[in-house]
Amino acid sequence: MRITCPYCGNRSLDEFLYHGDAEPQRPDATADNAMDAFVSYAFERTNPPGQHHELWYHEAGCHAWLVVTRHVSTHAISSVDIARDLAKARTPNTAGRA
Amino acid sequence: MGNSSYRSKTGGLIDRSQTIHFWFDGVRYPAHPGDTLASALLANGVRLAGRSFKYHRPRGILAAGSEEPNALVELRTGARREPNTKATVVEVFDGLEAFSQNRWPSLKFDVMSINSLLAPIFTAGFYYKTFMWPAALWEKLYEPAIRRAAGLGRASDDPDPDRYEKLTAFCDVLVIGGGPAGLMAAVTAARSGARVILADENFNLGGRAIDDASVIDDQPAAQWVCAIEAELDQHSDVRVMRRTSVFGTFDGGTYGALERVSDHLPSPPSGIPRQRMWRIVAKQTVLASGATERPIVFGNNDRTGVMLAGAVRTYINRYGVLPGRRAVVFVNNDYAASTARDLVRAGAAVVAIVDSRPGSTDAVRAVARDVGCPLLDGAVVIDALGSQRLKGAVVRNAAGSTETLSCDLIAMSGGWNPNIQLTTHLGGKPQWSEQLSTFTSGVLPPGMSVAGAASGEFSLKGAIVGGAKVGQVALTQCGYQPVDCAIPSAISESAAMSPLWRVDGGRGKAFVDQQNDVTTLDIELAEREGFRAVEHLKRYTTLGMATDQGRTSNVNALAIMAELTQKSIPQTGMTMARPPYTPVAIGAFAGHHRDKHFKPTRLPPSYAWAKSHGAVFVETGLWLRPSYFPRPGERDWLESVTREVKTVRNSVGICDVSTLGKIDVQGPDAAAFLDKIYMNAMASLAIGRCRYGCMLREDGILLDDGTVARLGQHHYFVTTTTANAGKVFQHLEFCRQWIWPHFDVQIISATEQWAQYAVAGPHSRALLRKIVDQPFDISDQEFPYMQVGEMTVCGGVQARLFRLSFSGERAYEISVPARYGEAFMAALLEAGEEFDACPYGTEALGVMRIEKGHISGAEINGTTTPTDVGLGAMMSRKKDFIGNVLGQRAGLLDPDRPTLVGFQPVDRGQRLRAGAHFLARGVKEIAENDDGYMTSVAYSPTLGHWIGLGLLKRGPQRIGEIVRAFDPLRGYDTLVEVVSPVFIDAKGERVRG
Amino acid sequence: MVENILQARSAFPEFSLSRYHQLTIAVREHITMVSLAAWDGQSEKVQSVIQSIYGHSLPQRPVRVGGMEVSFLWFGPDRWMAVGERDGGRDLEENLKRHLHGLAAVVDHSDGRAVLRLSGARARDVLAKGLPLDLHPRVFKANDVAITHASHIGVLLWQVDDAPTYDIAVPRSYAHSFSDWLLDAAEVFSAI
Amino acid sequence: MAREHFSIFSIMREAWRGHSGWTPTWRDAAPKPEYDVVIIGGGGHGLATAYYLARTFGITNVAVVEKGWIGGGNVGRNTTIVRSNYLLPGNIPFYELSMKLWEGLEQDINYNAMVSQRGVLNLYHSDSQRDAYVRRGNAMRLHGVDAELLDQAAVRRMVPFLNFDNARFPIHGGLLQRRGGTVRHDAVAWGYARAASLRGVDIIQNCEVTGFRRDSDRVIGVETSRGFIGAKQIGMAVAGNTSRVAAMAGLRLPIESHVLQAFVSESIKPFIDGVVTFGAGHFYISQSDKGGLVFGGDIDGYNSYAQRGNFPVVEDVCEGGMALMPRIGRIRLLRQWGGIMDMSMDGSPIIDRTPVAGLYLNAGWCYGGFKATPASGMCFAHLMARDEPHAVATAYRLNRFRTGHAIDEKGMGPQPNLH
Numbered sequence A: 001m002r003i004t005c006p007y008c009g010n011r012s013l014d015e016f017l018y019h020g021d022a023e024p025q026r027p028d029a030t031a032d033n034a035m036d037a038f039v040s041y042a043f044e045r046t047n048p049p050g051q052h053h054e055l056w057y058h059e060a061g062c063h064a065w066l067v068v069t070r071h072v073s074t075h076a077i078s079s080v081d082i083a084r085d086l087a088k089a090r091t092p093n094t095a096g097r098a
Numbered sequence B: 001m002g003n004s005s006y007r008s009k010t011g012g013l014i015d016r017s018q019t020i021h022f023w024f025d026g027v028r029y030p031a032h033p034g035d036t037l038a039s040a041l042l043a044n045g046v047r048l049a050g051r052s053f054k055y056h057r058p059r060g061i062l063a064a065g066s067e068e069p070n071a072l073v074e075l076r077t078g079a080r081r082e083p084n085t086k087a088t089v090v091e092v093f094d095g096l097e098a099f100s101q102n103r104w105p106s107l108k109f110d111v112m113s114i115n116s117l118l119a120p121i122f123t124a125g126f127y128y129k130t131f132m133w134p135a136a137l138w139e140k141l142y143e144p145a146i147r148r149a150a151g152l153g154r155a156s157d158d159p160d161p162d163r164y165e166k167l168t169a170f171c172d173v174l175v176i177g178g179g180p181a182g183l184m185a186a187v188t189a190a191r192s193g194a195r196v197i198l199a200d201e202n203f204n205l206g207g208r209a210i211d212d213a214s215v216i217d218d219q220p221a222a223q224w225v226c227a228i229e230a231e232l233d234q235h236s237d238v239r240v241m242r243r244t245s246v247f248g249t250f251d252g253g254t255y256g257a258l259e260r261v262s263d264h265l266p267s268p269p270s271g272i273p274r275q276r277m278w279r280i281v282a283k284q285t286v287l288a289s290g291a292t293e294r295p296i297v298f299g300n301n302d303r304t305g306v307m308l309a310g311a312v313r314t315y316i317n318r319y320g321v322l323p324g325r326r327a328v329v330f331v332n333n334d335y336a337a338s339t340a341r342d343l344v345r346a347g348a349a350v351v352a353i354v355d356s357r358p359g360s361t362d363a364v365r366a367v368a369r370d371v372g373c374p375l376l377d378g379a380v381v382i383d384a385l386g387s388q389r390l391k392g393a394v395v396r397n398a399a400g401s402t403e404t405l406s407c408d409l410i411a412m413s414g415g416w417n418p419n420i421q422l423t424t425h426l427g428g429k430p431q432w433s434e435q436l437s438t439f440t441s442g443v444l445p446p447g448m449s450v451a452g453a454a455s456g457e458f459s460l461k462g463a464i465v466g467g468a469k470v471g472q473v474a475l476t477q478c479g480y481q482p483v484d485c486a487i488p489s490a491i492s493e494s495a496a497m498s499p500l501w502r503v504d505g506g507r508g509k510a511f512v513d514q515q516n517d518v519t520t521l522d523i524e525l526a527e528r529e530g531f532r533a534v535e536h537l538k539r540y541t542t543l544g545m546a547t548d549q550g551r552t553s554n555v556n557a558l559a560i561m562a563e564l565t566q567k568s569i570p571q572t573g574m575t576m577a578r579p580p581y582t583p584v585a586i587g588a589f590a591g592h593h594r595d596k597h598f599k600p601t602r603l604p605p606s607y608a609w610a611k612s613h614g615a616v617f618v619e620t621g622l623w624l625r626p627s628y629f630p631r632p633g634e635r636d637w638l639e640s641v642t643r644e645v646k647t648v649r650n651s652v653g654i655c656d657v658s659t660l661g662k663i664d665v666q667g668p669d670a671a672a673f674l675d676k677i678y679m680n681a682m683a684s685l686a687i688g689r690c691r692y693g694c695m696l697r698e699d700g701i702l703l704d705d706g707t708v709a710r711l712g713q714h715h716y717f718v719t720t721t722t723a724n725a726g727k728v729f730q731h732l733e734f735c736r737q738w739i740w741p742h743f744d745v746q747i748i749s750a751t752e753q754w755a756q757y758a759v760a761g762p763h764s765r766a767l768l769r770k771i772v773d774q775p776f777d778i779s780d781q782e783f784p785y786m787q788v789g790e791m792t793v794c795g796g797v798q799a800r801l802f803r804l805s806f807s808g809e810r811a812y813e814i815s816v817p818a819r820y821g822e823a824f825m826a827a828l829l830e831a832g833e834e835f836d837a838c839p840y841g842t843e844a845l846g847v848m849r850i851e852k853g854h855i856s857g858a859e860i861n862g863t864t865t866p867t868d869v870g871l872g873a874m875m876s877r878k879k880d881f882i883g884n885v886l887g888q889r890a891g892l893l894d895p896d897r898p899t900l901v902g903f904q905p906v907d908r909g910q911r912l913r914a915g916a917h918f919l920a921r922g923v924k925e926i927a928e929n930d931d932g933y934m935t936s937v938a939y940s941p942t943l944g945h946w947i948g949l950g951l952l953k954r955g956p957q958r959i960g961e962i963v964r965a966f967d968p969l970r971g972y973d974t975l976v977e978v979v980s981p982v983f984i985d986a987k988g989e990r991v992r993g
Numbered sequence C: 001m002v003e004n005i006l007q008a009r010s011a012f013p014e015f016s017l018s019r020y021h022q023l024t025i026a027v028r029e030h031i032t033m034v035s036l037a038a039w040d041g042q043s044e045k046v047q048s049v050i051q052s053i054y055g056h057s058l059p060q061r062p063v064r065v066g067g068m069e070v071s072f073l074w075f076g077p078d079r080w081m082a083v084g085e086r087d088g089g090r091d092l093e094e095n096l097k098r099h100l101h102g103l104a105a106v107v108d109h110s111d112g113r114a115v116l117r118l119s120g121a122r123a124r125d126v127l128a129k130g131l132p133l134d135l136h137p138r139v140f141k142a143n144d145v146a147i148t149h150a151s152h153i154g155v156l157l158w159q160v161d162d163a164p165t166y167d168i169a170v171p172r173s174y175a176h177s178f179s180d181w182l183l184d185a186a187e188v189f190s191a192i
Numbered sequence D: 001m002a003r004e005h006f007s008i009f010s011i012m013r014e015a016w017r018g019h020s021g022w023t024p025t026w027r028d029a030a031p032k033p034e035y036d037v038v039i040i041g042g043g044g045h046g047l048a049t050a051y052y053l054a055r056t057f058g059i060t061n062v063a064v065v066e067k068g069w070i071g072g073g074n075v076g077r078n079t080t081i082v083r084s085n086y087l088l089p090g091n092i093p094f095y096e097l098s099m100k101l102w103e104g105l106e107q108d109i110n111y112n113a114m115v116s117q118r119g120v121l122n123l124y125h126s127d128s129q130r131d132a133y134v135r136r137g138n139a140m141r142l143h144g145v146d147a148e149l150l151d152q153a154a155v156r157r158m159v160p161f162l163n164f165d166n167a168r169f170p171i172h173g174g175l176l177q178r179r180g181g182t183v184r185h186d187a188v189a190w191g192y193a194r195a196a197s198l199r200g201v202d203i204i205q206n207c208e209v210t211g212f213r214r215d216s217d218r219v220i221g222v223e224t225s226r227g228f229i230g231a232k233q234i235g236m237a238v239a240g241n242t243s244r245v246a247a248m249a250g251l252r253l254p255i256e257s258h259v260l261q262a263f264v265s266e267s268i269k270p271f272i273d274g275v276v277t278f279g280a281g282h283f284y285i286s287q288s289d290k291g292g293l294v295f296g297g298d299i300d301g302y303n304s305y306a307q308r309g310n311f312p313v314v315e316d317v318c319e320g321g322m323a324l325m326p327r328i329g330r331i332r333l334l335r336q337w338g339g340i341m342d343m344s345m346d347g348s349p350i351i352d353r354t355p356v357a358g359l360y361l362n363a364g365w366c367y368g369g370f371k372a373t374p375a376s377g378m379c380f381a382h383l384m385a386r387d388e389p390h391a392v393a394t395a396y397r398l399n400r401f402r403t404g405h406a407i408d409e410k411g412m413g414p415q416p417n418l419h
């Protein structure tokens, strides 16, 4: 398998580390249902047989975390995005400084 | 020495000007360069090459390529012994030694051939039905007997002495196979300027065009091939790889290929590997791997002298060898009938052409007429006669009567199977072609196309045209402009065929898988017993599981099964092909990474100094760290370690702690970020101060611990444990980039930049004062416990000083740029001479941390919570951090969980051992009473006895209790007293002041 | 600067220069490396600072800009490695720190990495034995940069010229293992 | 239908008459409209469950539905290692029950699955690894399981050809379980199938479950590629396909599917007796009774439903092999394949009810479920027959992640590719 890092280009699988499903988002720890939400976040997976958005780390390369969209039955990769960019777009900037 | 008896006068690509010699089973034979072991054996009239797996039947040579199931030999001797090597792919060199295998005492007379008599019992799956009674005999008697009979050749007894290399290559177009189709594809792509790799497993290019002595562009194929090769060599972006088998298709256009660099030499020349493992990354791939001929299954079809027709032609045309003098040519197709021409041209007699097709064809009739032999149409060979040497063929003619033809060779052909294994490695299913009566490729791996015989295009002309066409498509896909090129002319031969899988009516066993001795009867039995799915058939009978992976048997077998179950062949299906296409030496996959080079070795900055000072090293992860520094006269490690600990406790010692992970955390949000990472507060840390911190996994379990130093408003410097350095860095990047992307913070690894030394002991400050440059003040007032500062040492070397203590003594960690690490170690010890300072290693480090009750890898073992190790109070309640929520789950708060405490033997003279389990006194030694386990132990020189840390159920409430440290594995049972985990200086006074 | 009493040690004490047929491998002892990591939203300011001091615009993709004296390698998103040729090199770090204060993390790496230089027609052949990268001249050119691994060791590599010449930086603690592998891979060229 | 008792005598009798009297090992049944219990998945676990339902609990109106051919999943593609050398109290009794069932299996099912107790040796290379093994060995002993600690000399005597003298990670010793070993994988599926079939269980091949039919909260049957099959109780034992099948019932589970590769070499004269695992590399090896070296290593490490692996892991495994046994360099790899494993969040299995009434779950076997086959079948059968967990499987609850009772042998946390 080869992954095209948006920064480094097309590289072999062994430069990357896998983390898993990119769908679960870390919940709000202060919410009322925080425990339920965290259990689901940390332990439950859709694990579909088709398209899968997943987190990879370009460990032997640029150290970027990537969100790879891959068909897990064919291993065909349809897109690779920069995790931080997606994450920024996903969450309003509340976590950082006021 | 002249030609051997079966060597034809002319022909072949061998170098007749040179005669070399090889040994087979101790006998010396002549050969020519360019021979394979198989061709050389045949040239010398040697037919018997091996014994089969189960029945030990005498076997000869069936094929001429990598599909050979029978002629397996042990090659070479000693450490280079190489079992199960196909004689058909071994290139002979002078002095080559080969041995037959799986026979005793000799190839000709093999005791185990009585298995053949027991064949009625040794049917498929016989052992599933027996050897069950009495149960105890299985391991004692039955299985040892089975294992004695198992296996073919013998592995070498010694480490493989040869070198292997692994390489990566990139290309636009990878062409697999250098027959006419592959050559045309490669040359077409090359002319357009594409980067091309052409790989062929053979040592000569040309494929079947050479085997068949075809004519291309009005010249002998060999000449045409030479011209193409010469042209390919002209292109700087073309790499022609001979002796290279492409063995696997992997995701992302990646192919595995094995180049046999030196296997044709007595031993690899210096610096040259035996084999190279290539990872080829191709944009486009042309599979031009040709086809494999199908045998026909008939009685005793495994006799030596029964050979594939294509192989017969190969031996004649490529090697100038006659595989027999009187041949019966048994075919179901036109192409193979030409074998008769080659045989006659080479001086053999063709007794008859037996064509299973009623009426045969014009093409075959023409051959028979040309060679002047009888053509028996609608006839089949039902039995081969002779035991170790073929004597005749029993032929049943169209009318049903039989006759025996005397012969020493049966050249048979049941048609051809395209070599499509590489198209299926990614899951593509072969498709049945009614027209060709064989499987062709189905859904192809991305970027692959198929040409020539591999695509079911069996004619030479078709291969040439197809190769050029597919090459053109591939180069266009890669963005190159095709260049017009002429298509060489070739005569289109007929490939007409009508399927024939097996012939019944023979008296002898009819073998389908020759190596694994699977017969038609076994297939029938499997069918009867319900193993009808092809994959069941395979597993039950072991058909197709031998070293040839059923190249010559799978299709026949499933066709027979289809016949038995009255299903169509596509309904019956084809077994799954897997990499490797041909077996590959395990050493080649490992390459450089064996012995000491298995994994890289990381050397700490003081390594050379430590080595020259007699350090004993220990592997910690990839690092090699000094574990202690023995001195003359010390009897064992304990004595050295004890001395080192005492030196630290009483004076001062120095330890290389550079292996700790070091991470620079900078940015406006550095403080807020670290507050999320650590379970305790980090934002409140004052500039110039350090703090111990722990981080958790999201599930509330301890991930790592270390120190955090604040160097500036926006600048922290954190350390991790040696073991977790990489993991923590990755975790921080994860949190920074994915969980909290808005944090404005950068993290940079500084592990390698700094040589860091712990300077520990009461005299540490006095020592450091001699090292630290003026005017830096390291007095207790200016530089109290947990202070950090930047300064220079030794006359201007930049340094960082941390007042931290792992040992529990007054201590510092000081770092200098790594290049000075070695000299700095020496400088520190020189400065420490007046205090009798000594270097200490990981052992003493461990002893002192246990004396202080500090946790380490044995306690942070991936299952413990902060509360388990007595750090629950450190957890902040005021902020969110990784692990905060899930750490509150009931199971993790259970007061019954084993919790960290200290232990000392009741009899102070006794030794403690980690891994012992705790039992309350007076209870039974059963799991229900298991109260926890000892995590770390040390002999404490300070206390004069052994001490331990461990996790004990409700430990802190049991201080003072006496429990058993139970170690049945090593035979110890020690009474220990539960004590505080901090054995010395509980108040922590020594680190201050 | 005060003359210090500590002797610097090479990361490659075993060799300094190995000559083979069409290949030389040399140790680059006196290289200074400083990593820059721009804080959020400061990338442009960092750019203009570097532009104004060194006259180079920091690359946004894996290439190197600059000259012999100081060059900047792309080293990840919003990260660069400043490479200086001078001995000591503290002033590079200090300069950058001073000018980029509040804009970027500036961290000295001069000791963290050990650098080798491979040059000659055989350089690509040797590197192919460990580096999973396409170094074909049409694909990877002078001033191109790659972060990857070879023989299980992380490497930062940049092409210096078309000889071709490559500089390869490995973490210092791996230097010994790296040179072990490299010399082993190059051995075949010694005889030729 | 096979009625004949298998023995050397039956073989000889059949040999006499040309083996014409053998009958199918199991009945290839067509689905009936309804069963008391439908087991989804004709792997080792599904077939064993059906067998024990019939034999131990007298429930014979049972169907095993298999989408392909039985034994085609992980039971037919694993490295065949069986052992009960576990560390944690949640696991040891379960795997030890499995060992005991293996030990009596052949006589029980009258099929020789070649249970071969030639020992499992886990090597250690450091004091801390040794201590961890000692802790494990002692835990085993407290549970009445056999375990021995070997020092370097003892390992050398036992496996003299390991790399003792030129190793990157020197071998210090090993933890040995003599009762561990290997079992002929395919025979386990076939033997259970035969024994279950003999007791009336329907084994239905080429029958893929495509959905569940519900009556309010309760499942009442499965939709399949061969039509609807009604069932009072349904058990899922589909290993790598767990999430896929569970999703049809609306469940989201603590499971990821990952690919693990296995490797076999050409057949050579046996020289490796038992199983050796290399603690410093990702490598374990044994030699089959046919002579092939059967070996494996780490999982490929990413979610996958494709039964094949990738190149880097092949290299990684072979590097481990060469580092441990430098004499295997010239032995050739014959075949390499992959299987899809149901990796759980703590690396331990789940045998439990699901939130859907009537639907039961057997999953989370990771790369260690072959050895569990008999106990898994027994415990799953027990759960369905008695509607309460078997005593040795009480820890394998689905809600343990919520309650904080993970059974994490490797201490890797909810990161399935690290287990």
Ligand SMILES: Cc1cc2nc3c(=O)[nH]c(=O)nc-3n(C[C@H](O)[C@H](O)[C@H](O)COP(=O)(O)OP(=O)(O)OC[C@H]3O[C@@H](n4cnc5c(N)ncnc54)[C@H](O)[C@@H]3O)c2cc1C
Pocket (backbone or CB within 6 Å): D040, D041, D042, D043, D044, D045, D046, D065, D066, D067, D068, D069, D070, D071, D072, D073, D074, D075, D076, D077, D078, D079, D080, D081, D082, D207, D208, D209, D210, D237, D238, D239, D240, D241, D245, D260, D261, D262, D296, D337, D338, D339, D340, D341, D365, D366, D367, D368, D369, D370, D371, D372
């Ligand atoms: C390479 C490899 C090596 C391994 N090595 C070992 C080892 O050495 N020791 C060990 O203990 N364990 C090992 N394992 C793990 C072990 O093989 C598995 O954990 C175990 O076999 C799983 O249980 P099973 O036999 O029931 O699974 P499977 O055999 O996979 O059975 C599940 C069945 O369910 C069927 N199925 C799936 N979906 C449906 C559907 N919708 N409808 C109908 N049927 C369906 C599948 O076709 C399959 O036949 C290994 C696994 C692999 C892949």
Ligand SMILES: NC(=O)c1ccc[n+]([C@@H]2O[C@H](COP(=O)([O-])OP(=O)(O)OC[C@H]3O[C@@H](n4cnc5c(N)ncnc54)[C@H](O)[C@@H]3O)[C@@H](O)[C@H]2O)c1
Pocket (backbone or CB within 6 Å): B176, B177, B178, B179, B180, B181, B182, B183, B199, B200, B201, B202, B205, B206, B207, B208, B209, B212, B214, B244, B245, B246, B247, B288, B289, B290, B291, B335, B416, B419, B451, B452, B453, B454, B458, B459, B460, B461, B463, B493, B494, B495, B496, B581
């Ligand atoms: N008329 C017929 O019925 C008939 C049938 C079969 C073959 N043929 C003849 O076969 C030839 C077809 O030409 P072609 O080029 O398609 O096939 P080919 O058989 O001539 O060449 C295939 C080449 O691929 C190589 N090869 C195969 N698998 C490989 C692998 N995995 N890695 C590396 N090398 C590999 C082989 O060593 C061989 O040299 C023609 O000469 C044709 O006449 C004819």
Ligand SMILES: Cc1cc2nc3c(=O)[nH]c(=O)nc-3n(C[C@H](O)[C@H](O)[C@H](O)COP(=O)(O)O)c2cc1C
Pocket (backbone or CB within 6 Å): B535, B544, B545, B546, B549, B576, B578, D076, D077, D078, D079, D080, D185, D262, D264, D288, D290, D292, D294, D307, D334, D335, D336, D337, D338
């Ligand atoms: C223990 C074991 C031994 C095996 N031995 C062989 C063998 O000798 N020859 C062979 O071709 N395959 C062997 N295989 C592999 C199977 O052929 C097959 O690849 C595997 O069961 C997976 O199936 P698949 O490749 O059809 O998907 C073996 C498999 C196992 C589990």
Ligand SMILES: [Zn+2]
Pocket (backbone or CB within 6 Å): A005, A006, A007, A008, A009, A058, A061, A062, A063, A064
């Ligand atoms: Zn990258």
